[in-house]
Amino acid sequence: xxxxxxxxxxxxxxxxxxxxxxxxxxxxxxxxxxxxxxxxxxxxxxxxxxxxxxxxxxxxxxxxxxxxxxxxxxxxxxxxxxxxxxxx
Amino acid sequence: xxxxxxxxxxxxxxxxxxxxxxxxxxxxxxxxxxxxxxxxxxxxxxxxxxxxxxxxxxxxxxxxxxxxxxxxxxxxxxxxxxxxxxxxxxxxxxxxxxxxxxxxxxxxxxxxxxxxxxxxxxxxxxxxxxxxxxxxxxxxxxxxxxxxxxxxxxxxx
Numbered sequence: 612x613x614x615x616x617x618x619x620x621x622x623x624x625x626x627x628x629x630x631x632x633x634x635x636x637x638x639x640x641x642x643x644x645x646x647x648x649x650x651x652x653x654x655x656x657x658x659x660x661x662x663x664x665x666x667x668x669x670x671x672x673x674x675x676x677x678x679x680x681x682x683x684x685x686x687x688x689x690x691x692x693x694x695x696x697x698x699x
Numbered sequence: 700x701x702x703x704x705x706x707x708x709x710x711x712x713x714x715x716x717x718x719x720x721x722x723x724x725x726x727x728x729x730x731x732x733x734x735x736x737x738x739x740x741x742x743x744x745x746x747x748x749x750x751x752x753x754x755x756x757x758x759x760x761x762x763x764x765x766x767x768x769x770x771x772x773x774x775x776x777x778x779x780x781x782x783x784x785x786x787x788x789x790x791x792x793x794x795x796x797x798x799x800x801x802x803x804x805x806x807x808x809x810x811x812x813x814x815x816x817x818x819x820x821x822x823x824x825x826x827x828x829x830x831x832x833x834x835x836x837x838x839x840x841x842x843x844x845x846x847x848x849x850x851x852x853x854x855x856x
Contacts, residue, residue, distance in 0.1 A: 634816055635832055641820050664813055 629676055636683045637664055643690045646699055656690075774854050779826075780845045786825050787841060790818060800842045815839070822848070 640660050647653045670676055788795045792814055804810045819835040838844050
């Protein structure tokens with residue numbers, strides 16, 4: 612019925628929401644990295660973030676993805692706290 | 700050469716200001732000393748003087764005030780498109796030959812959603828305003844980006 616009309620690569624609702632979360636975390640991470648004063652640090656962290664996300668791109672297990680989102684959020688919080696302490 | 704041009708400028712300014720301020724002694728003496736030093740420029744200075752007097756006569760004693768407030772030049776869709784394409788060409792994952800305004804990031808250029816996020820962030824940096832997440836994920840071709848920025852910045856064509 613409805614399922615047969617959708618293309619095979621379509622995500623169900625939970626997967627779709629998770630995908631949006633991942634992209635949101637990536638965007639927030641990039642926005643925080645923008646505030647770092649040193650250009651070399653900025654490039655290094657941007658490359659690191661890109662690497663981390665690309666490496667786990669093909670993961671399909673929802674629980675693993677959830678764990679990785681939590682990890683990314685922790686990294687984001689650390690970065691934000693460091694920036695706040697450094698005063699920028 | 701530069702000193703000659705400077706002398707001409709000072710002379711013309713001094714002359715016009717002397718007319719306006721009704722006899723400022725200092726400018727007149729400065730003018731006189733300069734004239735005595737640069738005799739070889741008599742012919743040129745004559746033309747300068749007549750031109751200068753004509754200008755002064757036309758505008759009269761009132762000064763034309765021209766206030767220029769600091770702001771960027773107004774955006775046009777053309778300039779936005781140029782800047783968007785320039786930023787995209789600098790992105791390392793896009794080959795400049797395949798890039799067109801209608802090329803879809805995912806279908807034509809083979810990028811994924813993470814790259815699309817990076818591209819939109821680069822556009823935010825270029826144009827200096829934030830694009831919210833909900834609208835950012837819908838922008839899939841350079842043409843759409845140009846249209847979105849045009850809408851946000853009220854660019855009329």
